[in-house]
Amino acid sequence: MTAVVDETLFASYDPVALRGSACSQCQAHVFPAQATCPMCAGVSVVEVSLPTVGTVWSWTVQRFAPKSPFRTDEFAPFAIGYVDLGPVIVEGWLLDSTAWSIGDAVELALAPAWTDADGVVVHTYGFRARA
């Protein structure tokens, strides 16, 4: 069992996939999943597993440690970005590098976020460069 920051974010862990929702009326995709569609105000939505590969849409580096409730074992600057997955653009960590370009090909991955009081490593999702 993988410990994660919030189980409702994930459709599966192996292989890892994010859980979103799709509107039955206008097909808009949303992440995290929600019970209504903010795009067309529809109330008929279904949960979907989002695409796991995409391209960097924008990116930055978080150079200072955010205030609470941010959690980390030891702060180091990290990259975050928006990744275009096709039906939806998702915000998340960009892993293993702080130098990115818009258009870089990436894929979804789990990444360690912090270690909890019981020594369990809690994971979040991120995107890493595709080989």
Add this chain to the structure above:
Amino acid sequence: MSNEVYIVGAARTVFGRFEGEDHDLAEEAVRGALADAGISWGEVDVAVGGTNGETKPDNLVSRLGLTGLPFITVRNGCATGGVALLTARNMLTGGNDIACVVGYDNHARGAFNASPARYGIGEWYGQTGMMVTTSYFALKARRYLHEHGISDRTLGLVSQKAFAYGQAHPKAWRRTPVSVDEAMQSDPINDPLTRFMFCAPDAGGVALVLARGPRAFDLCDKPVRLAAVELRGRRPGSFEVFSPWLSPGVRTSPSIDAAAAAFAAAGVTPADVQVAQLQDTDSGAEIIHLGETGLCTDQEAAYARGDFEIDGRLPINTDGGCLANGEPVGASGLRQVYEVVTQLQGRAEGKQVPGTPRVGFTHVYGAPGISACTVLTTTA
């Protein structure tokens, strides 16, 4: 003319760090605006106050006088000042001829710290370090510059301009000039934005006195007409702070909608504007908002030409904007109006736009995706 609304009094405090009570800032601004209009608190028919802090604007009556007037409180993030002004304008009906609007805040140091729950977002978003306003500004600027072929150096030009205006304004907070190279080479906060490309939360208060129709000309030699004030929210396709997801496709913005509505209501076009204030929470935001309001669509060349300097085509943020004044959230939108009013009246405290500008524009923008724009005009 009897239903037209004018600004007949305006005052602001010095912005910066402040040790007193929040209400001290508000009271100083209100008393200043009343004096500027030459009226007493007892002559005010309705009041509106905005703050993002914990104090209650409507309890300013305990300092100003228990006249029984209706006092509305608004709280709409960075757009609070614009919303307060809109609310006051709308209350000037029936027997109400004079309104007082006040905005103030006294923020703690450092970036704003927003609670995920307050925005209806899961705790994970904050725990993983994404609930950060400055990273949003950087992500939005990076994408806009990419889509519009604008260089990172233009971000430095925005900062240089802002601090040069701030240096000349006695009530601005940051009054030390910064060169383009200094701005580019200062500490990165969220790439591509550096320390000198962000405004910081601080303290300040601003108040305006509005009057309807003929009363305005009794009270003021050169009243400034509030030709339009329009507020809009986000539609599908906008890119707002604290968004774990965005929709692909056409980008919209509440700023585009609010600006278009304000120009339509006032019967003027962006090309008519001679002095303007745009939300410049960061250097990228000013570039984006020039485009979204329709004031300028070739930003890279325009900054290089000096279009937005005091003697340029369209002076922008002539008091130094948020970059040089900081952002006391409740006061910031009214500071913009204060600056444009004093420019149109030819009594700007910092650099004065030469000639006799007659059409001004202001724009605020904030979480969770709202914008308020005004058009301000004078006659001969």
